[in-house]
Amino acid sequence: MVNVIGLGYIGLPTALMMASHGVEVVGTDYNKEIVATLNAGQTTFEENGLDDLFDAALEAGIKFSTEYQVTDTYIVSVPTPYDKFSKKVDACHVVAAVENVMEVCPKGATVVIESTISPGIIDKYVRPVIEDNGFHIGEDINLVHAPERIIPGNMVYELLHNNRTIGADNHEIGEKVKTLYASFCQGEIVLTDIRxxxxxxxxxxxxxxxxxxxxxxxxxxxxxxxxxxxxxxxxxxxxxxxxxxxxxxxxxxxxxxxxxxxxxxxxxxxxxxxxxxxxTNDGMPDFVLNRIYEIMKEKGLTDISRVGLYGLTYKENVDDMRESPTLQLLESQERHLATGLKVYDPFIKKDVVKNQYHDLDSFLGDVNMVVVMVKHNEIKENMAKLTDKVVLDCHNIIDLPGVCYI
Structure with a gap:
């Protein structure tokens, strides 16, 4: 049985994929609300093909719990934030998960770290946790790193078809983990060392x-x-x-x-x-904000509250807002003591920012300038509704006369 630790954007699809391909899986997350939602038969975020995969995994017997399981294989897929000042990865969630695994795992278990980490994190933080709990790595506990390679919007396909890398101390253990991932992965799986x-x-x-x-x-x-x-x-x-x-x-x-x-x-x-x-990349939201002010001046627009940002997510056709350029732009505007921009995204159902709309026509009705921040299919299919607007197209997707660009 495999215990997948962390049921977010990476852990949940991985757990579902393994379960739907014949692996006995229990997914664990400390968030009781996530576990309750999954046990109620509902997924926790939108993703192409995820609901079908979820149904297949449920039929195969996947279980969800807030408790760590006693088993021989653990896959740790928890977030790895970074310190915005030092720029170094914060391994606190990985360390906490491994510490919890050590409390229940039997000798001989294999711990697979899927979370994205920087070179040396396992040596600096994970190995000491295991050893401090009285286990000898390679004898009592096997350690493997299998970094994920999927992206929101295409997760199910990429889980099946992307190549994978398995880093292990021991080649034999690496082969066993390779076999586990080969239960669903149709891409090439390469074995190497952890670092x-x-x-x-x-x-x-x-x-x-x-x-x-x-x-x-x-x-x-x-x-x-x-x-x-x-x-x-x-x-x-x-x-x-x-x-x-x-x-x-x-x-x-x-x-x-x-x-x-x-x-x-x-x-x-x-x-x-x-x-x-x-x-350079981090500076682009500020660059777009400056372009908004330039275009407003050129077009004789004076009311910032009549400017609307289309898109809140970080990429098209998903509901994932992590590190979203739109959120960065709004933060930048607030730092300059200005507010008022209207916002709309068809994939964000809850209110997450000020002046947020939940209907495209209502949004467009209240603005005279639209900034296309995300190239959702919706805006491409409703291009004609922008004909009477000033448009700043940040992705070169709007085919209308007079469109402005970054």
Whole structure:
């Protein structure tokens, strides 16, 4: 039996996927409300294909509990926040989960850390916890790192098809964990050591962050001299060895916007390109806010309360707001002692910010300028409703005359 610890955006889909493929699974979370919701037969967030996967897992016998189980395999999939000042990963949730596992696990159990961590975290924090509880790693407890590789909006597909990395001290244990993941994973599963597995996950997201930062910096340069960044990128990408990404209003989520900071925090004198790239990405919400004021001045608009931000989530067609550029922009506005922007997102059902709407037509009826922060399908399908609005399109998706861009 596998005990999956942490039933959030990564842990829940992983637990469901394993259960639906014949693995006996108990999902554990300290949040009683989450566990109660799952036991009542409801998922806790929206995701393509998640409800069907949930139904299949329930039929296969998955269970949910606030209690840690006595079993031979644990998968720890809890959040790993970072300190915004030191830029270092905060491993407190991982450490707490492992400490709780040590209270119930039998000798010979395997603890798999799925949470994204920076290189050396397992050596610095996880191994000492296990040893302090009287276990000998490799004899009494086996330790493995299997970093997740999925993204909200496409989790179910990516769980099935993405390649995976398994880092283990012992090759035989690594093979056993590989077999566990192969119960559902159709991608290639690579075995390596733990520290390499830690590094590869962080590097993957850092590579993407640096590439996004280049596109964002290019957008700023082109804006400065009134050039069309999208046309420039389109032509450059015709070169067989060039693939420039698209600029945007910022970077959100709990991977690309966070993981690269782990390297900056651990290697501050070495990670210079990464540091500057992250600062560029983090500065985009402010850049968009300045563009709003510029366009308002150009168009003769004086009332900030008639400006609406479309989209609250960090990416399209999901309900995940973690590190959302829109939230960052609103925070920046408040720091400048200004408020009033209206906000709407079709995926956010509860009120989470001031001046939030829950209906597209009502939202559009109360604004004369729309800032497209998120490229949800909804706005693309309702483009005609923007014809009488001033539009700042942060993603180059609105095909209407007179649209403004970042």
């Amino acid at each position: 390499t597995a830690e590094m590869t996950k962080v590097v993957e997201n850092t590579f993407r962050a640096v590439n996004i930062a280049f596109a964002n910096e290019l957008a700023k340069i082109c804006r400065h001299d009134n050039m069309d960044v999208y046309e420039i990128i389109r032509i450059c990408n015709m070169h067989p060895r060039v693939n420039i990404l698209q600029p945007g209003p910022g970077v959100g989520g709990h991977c690309i916007s966070v993981d690269p900071w782990f390297l900056v925090g651990d290697y501050p004198s070495l990670a210079k390109v990464i540091d500057e790239s992250m600062k």
